Amino acid sequence: MLYHMDRIWLLVFLGGFVVPELHHVWGIEIYTTKEVEAVNGTNVKLKCTFSSTHPVSPQTVTVSWMFRPINSQIAVRMFYYQEVPYPPDQGLFKGHAVWSGDINGKDASVTLHEVQPTFNGTYICQVANPPDAHGNTGETVLRVVDKVSLSEIGLLAAIVGGSCGVILVLLSIFVAVRFYRRRQKERFTEMEIAEYIKKEPTVCSPAEAVHLTALKMEIEVGSSDDQESKPSNGDDKEEKGLGDGDDEDDDNDKPNKMIK
Numbered sequence: 001m002l003y004h005m006d007r008i009w010l011l012v013f014l015g016g017f018v019v020p021e022l023h024h025v026w027g028i029e030i031y032t033t034k035e036v037e038a039v040n041g042t043n044v045k046l047k048c049t050f051s052s053t054h055p056v057s058p059q060t061v062t063v064s065w066m067f068r069p070i071n072s073q074i075a076v077r078m079f080y081y082q083e084v085p086y087p088p089d090q091g092l093f094k095g096h097a098v099w100s101g102d103i104n105g106k107d108a109s110v111t112l113h114e115v116q117p118t119f120n121g122t123y124i125c126q127v128a129n130p131p132d133a134h135g136n137t138g139e140t141v142l143r144v145v146d147k148v149s150l151s152e153i154g155l156l157a158a159i160v161g162g163s164c165g166v167i168l169v170l171l172s173i174f175v176a177v178r179f180y181r182r183r184q185k186e187r188f189t190e191m192e193i194a195e196y197i198k199k200e201p202t203v204c205s206p207a208e209a210v211h212l213t214a215l216k217m218e219i220e221v222g223s224s225d226d227q228e229s230k231p232s233n234g235d236d237k238e239e240k241g242l243g244d245g246d247d248e249d250d251d252n253d254k255p256n257k258m259i260k
Contacts, residue, residue: 027053032125032138037145038115045100046140048108048125052132056106058083063101063108066124067093075124079110092118117144 029051038044046065054060065079078093080086085099096114101107108127112119125138 027132028127028129028136030125030127030136030138032140034139035141035143037143038112040117040144040146041114043111043113044115044142045109045111046123046125046142048101048110048127048138048140050106050108050127050129052106052127052129054129054132056103056129058103061103061108061127061129063103064126065097065110066126067121068124069121072121075122078123081108112142115142115144120144 031049033047036044036046048063048065052061061081063079063081064077066075067078068075076091078088078091079097079099081099081101081103087097087099088094093112096112096119098111098113100111101109108125119142121142123140123142125140
């Protein structure tokens with residue numbers, strides 16, 4: 001009984017030292033983008049950031065990038081960092097892999113220049129910062145395509161943007177047509193006024209032309225009313241003739257009366 005109790009206390013005692021060490025060993029956390037798409041011949045950045053329970057510095061942190069091609073279970077090293085970057089000097093990624101990280105900023109990213117279809121595969125980021133020597137790994141799947149494929153959000157944005165563009169074009173056409181028609185109407189009115197001015201040389205301005213036209217119409221209406229109300233000249237002459245006849249008869253009668 002005492003023997004078993006001693007073993008339990010011994011495990012508890014040792015656990016006080018072992019558990020913290022285990023915590024330190026698994027203190028590194030690595031974060032990468034799950035999937036990246038790049039157009040053939042362009043550059044793409046493979047992002048990898050990390051956190052550690054111990055202070056980081058370029059002298060303590062090491063970074064390894066591994067590449068596993070499609071349909072393969074074997075991963076090969078394609079980049080290494082320890083105090084300074086060590087880009088590949090041979091193989092598939094020679095002249096294509098460039099360091100773009102910052103250890104003090106806990107960034108272990110690399111950039112691939114002029115990607116090719118042979119670059120399709122999984123890229124694995126491993127970071128060690130002793131005593132955080134072991135931790136999880138981050139994986140990024142790269143797909144090299146000929147053209148950029150639209151995501152659902154991008155496709156929706158393209159549809160909405162296209163619809164707005166069509167509406168703006170139709171609205172612009174409508175406004176332009178209305179403006180053109182109004183200008184044509186104003187030009188036609190100006191031509192009518194100009195023609196009227198040619199026919200009536202005394203008119204000095206369009207406003208006076210309109211005024212004189214109205215005045216002319218009033219004069220014509222008034223003169224036609226006067227002609228209808230004035231008596232004819234024949235009747236006047238007949239009445240005047242009768243009057244003269246009566247006077248002559250009176251003059252002829254006067255000598256006769258004197259002779260008698």
